[in-house]
Structures are given as C-alpha cells and as structure tokens.
Amino acid sequence: MFDSLKKKLAGLFKKESKDDENLNINDKVNENISNKSENQESLFIKRDEFDERVQEILIESDVSFESAERIVEMLKNREKKLSRKISYDDIKSNLRSVLYDVLSQAKSDLDLLNVDKKPYVILFIGINGTGKTTTIGKIASYLKNNNKKVVIAAGDTFRAGAIEQISIIGEKTGTEVIKHDFGSDPASVAYDAIEHARARRIDYVLIDSAGRMQTNKNLLSEMKKIKRVARPDLTLLVLDGMIGNDAIEQAKTFMNEINFDGVVLTKLDTDARGGAVISVAMEIKKPIMFVGVGQGLNDIMRFDPDWYLDKIFSS
Numbered sequence: 001m002f003d004s005l006k007k008k009l010a011g012l013f014k015k016e017s018k019d020d021e022n023l024n025i026n027d028k029v030n031e032n033i034s035n036k037s038e039n040q041e042s043l044f045i046k047r048d049e050f051d052e053r054v055q056e057i058l059i060e061s062d063v064s065f066e067s068a069e070r071i072v073e074m075l076k077n078r079e080k081k082l083s084r085k086i087s088y089d090d091i092k093s094n095l096r097s098v099l100y101d102v103l104s105q106a107k108s109d110l111d112l113l114n115v116d117k118k119p120y121v122i123l124f125i126g127i128n129g130t131g132k133t134t135t136i137g138k139i140a141s142y143l144k145n146n147n148k149k150v151v152i153a154a155g156d157t158f159r160a161g162a163i164e165q166i167s168i169i170g171e172k173t174g175t176e177v178i179k180h181d182f183g184s185d186p187a188s189v190a191y192d193a194i195e196h197a198r199a200r201r202i203d204y205v206l207i208d209s210a211g212r213m214q215t216n217k218n219l220l221s222e223m224k225k226i227k228r229v230a231r232p233d234l235t236l237l238v239l240d241g242m243i244g245n246d247a248i249e250q251a252k253t254f255m256n257e258i259n260f261d262g263v264v265l266t267k268l269d270t271d272a273r274g275g276a277v278i279s280v281a282m283e284i285k286k287p288i289m290f291v292g293v294g295q296g297l298n299d300i301m302r303f304d305p306d307w308y309l310d311k312i313f314s315s
C-alpha cells in the first residue's frame with residue numbers, strides 16, 4: 001500500500017544520510033553567506049534542494065501543490081526551533097510529526113456503535129463507482145457483527161442494476177433492504193426505510209444514493225431532496241482514493257451543494273499514490289471517518305494517522 005510514496009521517502013532519507021549526516025541549519029541562518037566555508041555553502045544548497053525534493057515527492061504522490069507547499073513550510077518552521085545541528089533523522093521525524101499534525105485534524109471521535117439516536121440515519125453520497133454500495137455493505141456488516149439492527153434503503157433508483165446490487169449486499173450481510181421500483185423517487189425510499197426502522201426499533205438506516213457527477217444539477221437537487229426528507233444524522237461522502245486531486249474538487253463541489261459530515265476514502269489497498277489522504281485532511285476540513293482497504297466485507301477501517309504514517313515511513 002502507498003508503495004511509491006514509501007519508496008520515494010525511503011530513497012530520499014537513505015541516500016542523503018549516506019552523503020552527509022548532519023546539516024547545520026542554524027549556523028546557516030545566522031551567518032552571512034559570503035563568510036561561509038565551502039562546506040557550509042554546499043550544505044546550504046543541499047538543504048534547499050532537500051525541501052524542494054520533499055515537496056516534489058508529495059506532489060508526485062497526489063498531494064495538491066498548495067498542501068505540499070504548506071507542509072514544507074511547517075517542516076522548516078519546526079527545524080528553526082531546534083537549537084542544535086539537524087540530522088537527516090531529525091528531518092525525517094519532523095516530517096512525520098508535521099504529517100501527524102495535519103492528519104490528526106481528520107481523525108474522527110465518532111463511535112458508530114455508541115450513538116444516542118435510534119434509528120441513526122446515515123446517507124452515502126458520491127459520484128459513480130467510488131464505492132458507495134460496497135461501503136454500505138462493509139458498514140452494515142460491521143454493525144451487524146456488533147449485534148446492531150440495520151436496514152438499507154435502496155436509494156439508487158437511477159442506475160439500472162443498482163437495486164439488484166444493493167439487494168445482493170443485503171443478502172450477503174443478512175440485512176433487510178427497502179426498495180421501490182427502478183426510476184422511483186429515492187427520497188420516498190429513504191422515508192419508507194426510516195419509518196420501517198422506527199416501527200421495528202431498528203438501530204441504523206443506511207441510505208444508498210445514485211452516483212452523480214458533482215456537476216449534474218438535476219441529480220444534485222434530487223440529492224438535496226433526499227437530505228431534506230431523510231434528515232440524516234450523518235452524511236458521508238465516499239471518495240475514490242485512487243483519483244488524487246480530483247477527489248478534492250469533487251469534495252468541494254459536494255460541500256457547496258449538499259454539505260456532508262465526513263469522508264470515506266476507498267481503494268487505498270490499490271496502487272493509490274496515497275497523497276489524497278493528506279490533501280483531503282488539509283483541504284476538506286472534514287473527518288476521514290473510514291478508509292476502504294479492499295473489496296471484501298471486512299475491508300474497512302477507522303482512519304488512524306499512525307496507521308498511514310507507519311505505512312509510508314516503514315522501511
């Protein structure tokens with residue numbers, strides 16, 4: 001997972017640490033450049049090149065330009081605070097700390113198993129193919145494994161085959177699916193599912209919705225209607241972790257049009273370059289509630305910054 005980012009970071013630290021163990025960054029700041037020894041001068045150049053390379057690696061790994069720039073600034077600020085020679089190990093641990101701070105902003109405290117409302121209604125939105133239906137299956141399975149009662153609303157009445165797909169997920173997870181005919185009003189499916197849950201003391205309603213391009217105004221207004229009618233306790237935007245910076249653009253448009261409470265970032269098990277995790281954390285300012293790490297029903301995790309950092313910094 002995140003192999004290319006991991007390799008690039010490992011290469012950066014490995015190569016440099018062999019070339020030179022320490023960087024005297026504080027001397028560098030305090031001294032007049034013309035008085036520097038040749039050695040200090042070369043360290044000075046190296047230090048800047050190093051920052052540039054960190055920024056490049058982040059951008060190549062799908063971190064947006066702005067976020068990569070901010071991370072390097074944060075890195076420099078941290079280094080300025082150290083009043084001793086800085087080694088490449090210092091830089092590595094500083095980079096990890098900076099990324100930890102950034103990713104912690106996206107950590108969610110919500111414990112889905114301990115919510116104080118019944119039924120607790122979760123609406124899943126996102127464009128086609130990001131993994132909404134699969135994620136609903138995973139969350140239904142997680143809740144059911146924890147002895148919760150769940151019903152699914154087959155709110156994608158737009159795509160041929162979607163009702164059947166969600167019904168199969170219902171069978172696999174042993175979850176009841178409330179469905180209407182193809183082409184019917186998804187808001188009314190959501191409404192029926194919630195009424196059904198109320199009548200039977202069901203704990204959770206998971207509402208599927210039709211994948212829609214963030215630019216399709218008709219489908220977006222249909223989505224607003226589902227939200228008005230269902231009044232979800234939690235709206236989750238499902239984003240494909242493989243699509244890099246497009247995910248940010250999608251999220252921004254959904255935020256303006258519909259708003260959502262958190263993100264599910266899927267497909268991180270694929271050869272996703274991984275930077276989308278950082279960009280989403282820095283730019284969307286909503287928690288990453290879950291990450292999808294495979295196609296199976298158990299392949300979902302709560303987002304944990306240390307899990308991500310261990311993956312990209314492990315050797």
Ligand SMILES: Nc1nc2c(ncn2[C@@H]2O[C@H](COP(=O)(O)OP(=O)(O)OP(=O)(O)O)[C@@H](O)[C@H]2O)c(=O)[nH]1
Pocket residue numbers: 126127128129130131132133134135156159162209210211212238266267268269270291292293294295299
């Ligand atoms: N590898 C991997 N594949 C995933 C993950 N989540 C979803 N998928 C796959 O992505 C594809 C699309 O997933 P769906 O759940 O059908 O996506 P959707 O958003 O419901 O799509 P629409 O119904 O078209 O709106 C399927 O092949 C899933 O198996 C994940 O975390 N990892």
